[in-house]
Amino acid sequence: MMRATVLALALATGALMPAPVMAVQPNEVLSDPALESRARALSKDLRCLVCRNENIDDSNADLARDLRLLVRERLVAGDSDSAAMDYIVARYGEYVLLNPTSTGANLLLWYAGPLMLLVGGGIAFTYVRRRRTLTETAPATLSTDEEKRLAEIMRE
Template structure:
């Protein structure tokens, strides 16, 4: 039973993502290293596209991790580090883009699409409700219907 548990635990741990930060990149001060890890988790690897530089093994991600640590040890604040990297690589380097006039469409598009979809559903439903369904009855069918619905003939 214990062997099975250890086997399963080993398989689970083996499948966990490997962190790309190498020991030679880490800062000696744990507080500064924590800041560096937080910042590098917010930055996109330009090679991997949807992976943070903290998780990427690409050479560019390593260079960016070192740059973040260098800027932190130089005394820059978190915002100054992010602004420096954004000035070099553009807004795309941020995994969560900042809200600005440039990104207004990016942030507003989901809301606009939901509103447009709801409005089109309402318009479609109203148009459909106003249209009659089926075709008109022929003279014979209308006479037969009146005959069936006439209460005086049932008595």
């Protein structure tokens, strides 16, 4: 009796645990395994425009489904992997790529972070160095006229 209860509890707990779910529907899968594996590989590099940082294979959004179908359509039409990607990028923009290219205008985005870090480090280094030289200088002494005026003020 105890074993049956433990087994039932274990099965119920296992059923409640989340399992990885692929959003690709059976009616989307291509009959040719080679084309399907190419489509899956391409889908891993395409961003769902609704879900942001999720690839279209993992997304249940309608737009992701449309993109999955478009990838498969281009492959069935005879496009190479790069031609299919180029077609999708031309249609949706470079934002659709999970790993954007490091050419053209994207170079600014790729190098802006390290460049800002170097500029900030240079500013901090200059500030600390300048501050150190200011504290190391000897305090200014009073001129004889200033010493006389100070003595008069102190007497009053």
